[in-house]
Amino acid sequence: MEEVRKQLCEWIDKNEHKAVRLLKKTVQERSIYANEASAQAIMIEKCRQLGLMIDIWEPDIKQLKASPYFVSDRKSFKDSPNLVAIKRGRGGGKSMILNGHIDVVPEGDRSQWSDDPYSAVIKDGKLYGRGSTDMKGGNAAMLMALQALTECDVALKGDVIFQSVVDEECGGAGTLAALLRGYKADAALIPEPTNLKIFQKQQGSMWFRITVRGRSAHGGTRYEGISAIHKAISVIEALSALEKVRNKRISDPLYQNIPIPVPINIGKIQGGSWPSSVADTVVIEGRCGIAPEEKAEDVKAEMAEALEKMKMSDKWFRDHPAELEWFGARWLPNSLGSNDPLLTALKNSCREVMQKEPVIEASPWGTDAGLLQEAGDIPSIVFGPGVTKAAHFPNEYIRIKDLQTAAKIIVLLLIDWCERADEEEEARWEN
Amino acid sequence: MEEVRKQLCEWIDKNEHKAVRLLKKTVQERSIYANEASAQAIMIEKCRQLGLMIDIWEPDIKQLKASPYFVSDRKSFKDSPNLVAIKRGRGGGKSMILNGHIDVVPEGDRSQWSDDPYSAVIKDGKLYGRGSTDMKGGNAAMLMALQALTECDVALKGDVIFQSVVDEECGGAGTLAALLRGYKADAALIPEPTNLKIFQKQQGSMWFRITVRGRSAHGGTRYEGISAIHKAISVIEALSALEKVRNKRISDPLYQNIPIPVPINIGKIQGGSWPSSVADTVVIEGRCGIAPEEKAEDVKAEMAEALEKMKMSDKWFRDHPAELEWFGARWLPNSLGSNDPLLTALKNSCREVMQKEPVIEASPWGTDAGLLQEAGDIPSIVFGPGVTKAAHFPNEYIRIKDLQTAAKIIVLLLIDWCERADEEEEARWEN
Numbered sequence: 001m002e003e004v005r006k007q008l009c010e011w012i013d014k015n016e017h018k019a020v021r022l023l024k025k026t027v028q029e030r031s032i033y034a035n036e037a038s039a040q041a042i043m044i045e046k047c048r049q050l051g052l053m054i055d056i057w058e059p060d061i062k063q064l065k066a067s068p069y070f071v072s073d074r075k076s077f078k079d080s081p082n083l084v085a086i087k088r089g090r091g092g093g094k095s096m097i098l099n100g101h102i103d104v105v106p107e108g109d110r111s112q113w114s115d116d117p118y119s120a121v122i123k124d125g126k127l128y129g130r131g132s133t134d135m136k137g138g139n140a141a142m143l144m145a146l147q148a149l150t151e152c153d154v155a156l157k158g159d160v161i162f163q164s165v166v167d168e169e170c171g172g173a174g175t176l177a178a179l180l181r182g183y184k185a186d187a188a189l190i191p192e193p194t195n196l197k198i199f200q201k202q203q204g205s206m207w208f209r210i211t212v213r214g215r216s217a218h219g220g221t222r223y224e225g226i227s228a229i230h231k232a233i234s235v236i237e238a239l240s241a242l243e244k245v246r247n248k249r250i251s252d253p254l255y256q257n258i259p260i261p262v263p264i265n266i267g268k269i270q271g272g273s274w275p276s277s278v279a280d281t282v283v284i285e286g287r288c289g290i291a292p293e294e295k296a297e298d299v300k301a302e303m304a305e306a307l308e309k310m311k312m313s314d315k316w317f318r319d320h321p322a323e324l325e326w327f328g329a330r331w332l333p334n335s336l337g338s339n340d341p342l343l344t345a346l347k348n349s350c351r352e353v354m355q356k357e358p359v360i361e362a363s364p365w366g367t368d369a370g371l372l373q374e375a376g377d378i379p380s381i382v383f384g385p386g387v388t389k390a391a392h393f394p395n396e397y398i399r400i401k402d403l404q405t406a407a408k409i410i411v412l413l414l415i416d417w418c419e420r421a422d423e424e425e426e427a428r429w430e431n
Numbered sequence: 432m433e434e435v436r437k438q439l440c441e442w443i444d445k446n447e448h449k450a451v452r453l454l455k456k457t458v459q460e461r462s463i464y465a466n467e468a469s470a471q472a473i474m475i476e477k478c479r480q481l482g483l484m485i486d487i488w489e490p491d492i493k494q495l496k497a498s499p500y501f502v503s504d505r506k507s508f509k510d511s512p513n514l515v516a517i518k519r520g521r522g523g524g525k526s527m528i529l530n531g532h533i534d535v536v537p538e539g540d541r542s543q544w545s546d547d548p549y550s551a552v553i554k555d556g557k558l559y560g561r562g563s564t565d566m567k568g569g570n571a572a573m574l575m576a577l578q579a580l581t582e583c584d585v586a587l588k589g590d591v592i593f594q595s596v597v598d599e600e601c602g603g604a605g606t607l608a609a610l611l612r613g614y615k616a617d618a619a620l621i622p623e624p625t626n627l628k629i630f631q632k633q634q635g636s637m638w639f640r641i642t643v644r645g646r647s648a649h650g651g652t653r654y655e656g657i658s659a660i661h662k663a664i665s666v667i668e669a670l671s672a673l674e675k676v677r678n679k680r681i682s683d684p685l686y687q688n689i690p691i692p693v694p695i696n697i698g699k700i701q702g703g704s705w706p707s708s709v710a711d712t713v714v715i716e717g718r719c720g721i722a723p724e725e726k727a728e729d730v731k732a733e734m735a736e737a738l739e740k741m742k743m744s745d746k747w748f749r750d751h752p753a754e755l756e757w758f759g760a761r762w763l764p765n766s767l768g769s770n771d772p773l774l775t776a777l778k779n780s781c782r783e784v785m786q787k788e789p790v791i792e793a794s795p796w797g798t799d800a801g802l803l804q805e806a807g808d809i810p811s812i813v814f815g816p817g818v819t820k821a822a823h824f825p826n827e828y829i830r831i832k833d834l835q836t837a838a839k840i841i842v843l844l845l846i847d848w849c850e851r852a853d854e855e856e857e858a859r860w861e862n
Contacts, residue, residue, distance in 0.1 A: 274536050
């Protein structure tokens with residue numbers, strides 16, 4: 001490894017405590033939906049310390065709503081500031097966006113957590129807490145990479161545009177706001193938890209809501225009514241069958257190790273108002289995966305058709321069709337070609353740091369990469385520390401060693417992609 | 432028909448508008464759980480007009496909680512007054528409680544109602560609205576019977592104790608409060624909507640809550656989690672199988688026309704917190720019927736066993752058993768013998784007014800009769816206007832003619848059961 005590359009990696013190794021301290025502080029802030037400000041404040045302070053050019057703003061809901069890419073159900077971004085912090089290059093190099101989201105999903109049933117979900121407790125080299133893997137760990141890795149450049153006095157030609165965005169878990173309004181504010185680059189990296197695999201392709205996903213009707217009756221004569229709960233079970237079964245059909249079609253070898261490449265997840269169910277009445281309405285909410293090469297509109301049509309088909313086997317649905325809405329969140333799918341220079345550069349850095357061939361896969365979830373690609377025309381890739389199976393889970397954790405590995409890979413990627421501006425200078429000094 | 436009996440029935444026929452006006456006013460008050468006061472005020476004013484001895488009180492939660500029969504989840508009965516109004520007899524006759532509840536179940540999804548659920552609109556001889564059949568119509572019939580006695584100057588030997596109680600839909604705390612206040616009688620009639628059939632036996636019922644656990648995960652890798660929604664569907668299926676087994680056992684001919692004698696109704700379901708997370712917890716709530724001869728404790732044990740059995744077929748439940756609670760409401764079952772004098776008297780009045788043999792059945796739902804019988808040792812029977820299939824339903828209605836028929840049957844039952852005190856007097860006058 002070249003001297004400066006070694007220095008950068010060594011600095012990261014030596015300063016693990018700095019990464020841990022930063023991650024701990026951000027995990028301890030419960031930055032769920034519409035509540036990101038206190039965690040964002042920690043990111044802002046770190047960027048200020050690093051001497052980056054800071055831009056903080058509350059996304060403008062009117063401007064966002066005018067964009068066809070806006071899908072969040074947010075009414076305002078008051079107290080949900082977006083952060084962009086730029087390490088300006090000396091010119092002549094390619095620029096790179098480092099994009100991470102600061103929002104986390106709710107912790108769910110606290111009784112399933114061994115420790116407080118916001119304790120950021122460390123055990124056996126793992127830091128635990130909601131958001132540790134998705135994706136405050138990735139954010140810390142990016143900032144450690146930037147700090148390494150500063151501490152080792154490495155200057156770049158191209159700009160590095162660090163983004164700590166809000167609202168990713170609801171569909172990417174924070175990243176969209178950064179695009180609309182004019183932040184573009186020649187490439188983007190998003191360190192979502194890929195477990196240090198490279199996700200060359202990412203599936204998209206969309207949220208749906210299905211309202212299922214029944215007819216109420218006294219529970220003692222439940223046969224006089226039609227249970228919306230039982231009808232909702234039929235709808236769930238139909239969605240399960242649709243999921244099978246959709247996944248059988250997928251032959252992309254990048255998905256070969258993924259049990260269900262594009263899942264349909266039923267995440268919420270709610271219905272009925274009285275234990276001894278037959279439920280008249282049930283609402284289910286879920287997320288439907290979009291394969292990397294699919295169009296969102298085609299997926300919507302396919303689900304609508306599956307519900308339409310239910311009318312054939314169940315007369316009730318003919319007169320009381322299940323009502324399908326797409327709401328709240330959507331992540332566009334994304335893919336890079338096998339010879340894409342960004343993919344090649346990232347593979348090289350991975351090989352150099354991990355001393356082995358990186359695993360290339362397709363993601364089981366959506367990220368803001370599809371938006372950066374489609375709305376911003378920015379080639380984007382997803383690679384980061386943390387395991388997917390810990391995300392959105394009780395006892396979410398990140399392995400600190402993986403965070404460190406990611407930071408090293410990112411810093412090497414940056415000096416390759418954005419190019420060093422001080423090489424000639426250094427050469428002069430050495431001679 | 433004897434002259435005075437004819438007079439009473441004719442008075443009721445002629446004063447249908449009075450019954451309608453009273454019913455209309457009470458239906459227009461939305462007297463759901465903990466919100467009964469404004470409807471109760473109308474009952475109180477009517478009883479005052481009838482010259483009854485009025486007792487109004489807010490049930491004492493401490494006193495109720497000390498009773499083993501108390502099951503409601505109410506924390507207070509503030510602004511939920513109970514009403515007892517007595518037509519004192521001249522002595523020497525048997526007394527009768529006329530018991531009706533003033534509370535109604537919520538209206539549910541308003542879009543399924545043709546008119547406002549509290550409009551009390553009349554169409555084709557039917558008065559529509561939440562509570563019209565369950566059981567404000569029955570209450571109006573009882574008060575019309577009492578008014579007929581007053582207007583026709585018919586005095587009785589025994590007391591008639593009219594009760595307009597709160598909280599029946601949550602398990603009978605209002606009736607229990609009246610018992611604890613000392614109101615007893617030689618018999619009780621509850622005009623719940625039997626469609627003018629006599630319910631010699633009533634099933635009981637209890638509310639249950641089952642908490643089903645899953646394990647959360649990101650929806651995109653849902654195979655890493657365990658969906659509490661899917662596990663809840665398994666529980667619902669197990670309850671459905673249990674319902675079949677329980678109903679197969681029932682051979683009582685009184686249930687022969689009832690499709691499911693003792694139903695298990697799943698009334699509510701709620702779970703999951705995020706569309707793109709796997710749901711970690713689902714709570715279902717429902718009501719389980721208790722056959723007239725069953726013990727509540729045996730039914731509880733049977734359901735617990737059915738859930739226990741799920742561990743055999745699904746390993747998940749071994750480590751994460753579904754949690755069963757009995758909460759909120761319970762109605763005890765009740766039955767009268769075939770030669771019971773109350774049953775015989777009611778059959779006679781029915782025959783006299785309807786000019787046909789009354790239908791004798793067992794109820795598909797619980798009432799406060801089980802409580803009157805078990806906690807008060809008062810032989811109780813259920814008979815009233817309105818059809819069960821309208822109760823707890825959108826577009827609930829009562830046929831005004833049926834309300835009138837019930838009023839006539841009730842007034843004849845009263846003069847037979849409590850005996851006329853003025854017959855000799857009248858005889859003197861006539862001679």
